[in-house]
Amino acid sequence: MHESCGVFGVYARGVDVARLSFFALFALQHRGQESAGIATTDGKKINLHTSMGLVAQAFTEDKLSQLGGHIAIGHNRYSTTGSSNLCNAQPVLIKNDSLAIALGHNGNLINAKLLRDELSNAGHKFASTTDSEVIAQLILSSPEKDLVSQIRWTMRRLQGAYSLVIMTNNELVGARDPMGVRPLCLGTIDGGWALASETCALDHIGAHFVREIEPGEIVVINDKGVRSFKEKTNRKALCIFEYIYFARPDSCIEGKLLYPVRQTMGEILAKEHPVAADYVMGIPDSATAAGIGYSHASGIDYCEGLLKNRYVGRTFIQPDQRLRDLGVQLKFNPLSEIISGKRLVVIDDSIVRGTTTPRVINLLRKAGAREVHMRICAPPIRHPCFFGVDMATKWELIAAQKTVPQIKNVIGADSLGYLSVEGLIKSVGLPRDIFCLACFTGDYPIPVQLEMDKLALEALPSRSLSEIET
Numbered sequence: 001m002h003e004s005c006g007v008f009g010v011y012a013r014g015v016d017v018a019r020l021s022f023f024a025l026f027a028l029q030h031r032g033q034e035s036a037g038i039a040t041t042d043g044k045k046i047n048l049h050t051s052m053g054l055v056a057q058a059f060t061e062d063k064l065s066q067l068g069g070h071i072a073i074g075h076n077r078y079s080t081t082g083s084s085n086l087c088n089a090q091p092v093l094i095k096n097d098s099l100a101i102a103l104g105h106n107g108n109l110i111n112a113k114l115l116r117d118e119l120s121n122a123g124h125k126f127a128s129t130t131d132s133e134v135i136a137q138l139i140l141s142s143p144e145k146d147l148v149s150q151i152r153w154t155m156r157r158l159q160g161a162y163s164l165v166i167m168t169n170n171e172l173v174g175a176r177d178p179m180g181v182r183p184l185c186l187g188t189i190d191g192g193w194a195l196a197s198e199t200c201a202l203d204h205i206g207a208h209f210v211r212e213i214e215p216g217e218i219v220v221i222n223d224k225g226v227r228s229f230k231e232k233t234n235r236k237a238l239c240i241f242e243y244i245y246f247a248r249p250d251s252c253i254e255g256k257l258l259y260p261v262r263q264t265m266g267e268i269l270a271k272e273h274p275v276a277a278d279y280v281m282g283i284p285d286s287a288t289a290a291g292i293g294y295s296h297a298s299g300i301d302y303c304e305g306l307l308k309n310r311y312v313g314r315t316f317i318q319p320d321q322r323l324r325d326l327g328v329q330l331k332f333n334p335l336s337e338i339i340s341g342k343r344l345v346v347i348d349d350s351i352v353r354g355t356t357t358p359r360v361i362n363l364l365r366k367a368g369a370r371e372v373h374m375r376i377c378a379p380p381i382r383h384p385c386f387f388g389v390d391m392a393t394k395w396e397l398i399a400a401q402k403t404v405p406q407i408k409n410v411i412g413a414d415s416l417g418y419l420s421v422e423g424l425i426k427s428v429g430l431p432r433d434i435f436c437l438a439c440f441t442g443d444y445p446i447p448v449q450l451e452m453d454k455l456a457l458e459a460l461p462s463r464s465l466s467e468i469e470t
């Protein structure tokens with residue numbers, strides 16, 4: 001399961017904004033690893049560099065030194081709409097006779113195809129296949145006269161999730177969709193301002209967190225400071241998976257630091273699904289905090305039974321067939337001396353298709369584990385995501401097709417327990433109605449359910465589920 005992107009923006013005179021953007025994107029690398037890009041302006045011209053790969057692969061000293069100015073936006077991409085190639089890397093840069101904008105987008109539009117067709121029929125040409133370019137083209141095609149009205153006009157036409165950073169020659173803009181599905185926060189730095197998907201990016205560059213951009217809000221930053229434009233929103237729908245998995249544990253969202261939230265998930269999981277065991281272990285890295293929480297609540301010792309190679313899969317070099325056959329072994333190495341002969345409670349953040357978990361369990365059994373009890377710090381995922389999370393179609397989601405006991409048999413665990421929706425909400429400690437929980441409950445926060453079900457049906461793969469699982 002992957003997130004769709006990380007975005008960053010900075011407006012600060014007398015500061016190397018390209019270098020700041022580089023380090024902020026570095027901190028947001030977990031949100032997207034396919035491509036990276038930075039656009040800057042000195043007030044006269046927008047400069048842009050995008051490249052495939054990780055932030056560290058995409059930029060050199062030489063490239064950064066060519067990106068001068070006092071405003072910058074940056075983007076890490078994981079593709080959702082639009083394939084993985086350089087033309088789809090962001091920021092997107094487009095212009096017409098009166099305006100040039102660079103735009104970075106985190107999220108996914110549900111009505112992107114419709115809007116794209118409309119724009120194409122009106123004669124607009126596209127350089128990429130992303131919904132982000134659709135947003136940028138809409139802004140430029142708006143009949144409104146000033147930038148905020150153009151963005152507001154565009155937002156009224158968009159359906160779905162979007163946290164945006166937008167840059168013109170003289171302003172930096174941040175905008176969040178009316179449901180606030182993806183996070184976006186505001187900070188100060190060296191007399192200027194910064195926008196970022198997560199607070200951890202602000203921390204890393206020495207910026208100070210000010211507040212989150214509210215759902216439906218547009219902030220415009222220039223030499224005079226920050227102006228905010230808000231519209232009343234009907235329903236908030238922050239993606240709960242930010243708390244479970246996407247965001248870094250040292251980030252804060254809605255005032256909650258994620259690490260202790262994840263620990264509490266583990267504690268509640270221990271109460272909901274207790275089991276006798278010798279050790280608790282979390283699948284690194286996202287389930288480590290929940291594993292520690294389970295250990296605290298159950299009194300069972302925590303151990304690191306699996307070591308993770310954090311950099312595998314983040315390289316241009318593809319494994320050959322022999323290495324591919326090793327599967328998760330490329331990613332994890334079990335500590336057999338520690339786990340051999342032991343009963344393990346293994347905490348993970350989710351089971352999506354049910355293809356990775358059996359391999360992990362197999363790896364632990366081969367290393368001598370006597371029993372493997374899987375505990376998942378999220379409820380079963382029974383519905384696909386339409387808001388920018390690359391998950392699976394409904395037909396590929398194992399929990400949409402099988403009961404929990406059946407899943408336990410498919411993955412080869414001795415027992416299996418999922419955190420309840422109520423337990424998840426209690427862990428986060430915020431009102432249920434501010435979250436999107438659609439992948440667990442099927443209650444999508446926007447009224448396009450039938451359309452989405454149709455899309456899910458169209459995505460029905462020709463393979464059967466049993467083929468997918470083997």
Ligand code: SF4
Pocket residue numbers: 181238239240241242384385386387388389436437438439440
């Ligand atoms: S459907 Fe699930 S993954 Fe997608 S936005 Fe909602 S909670 Fe997040």
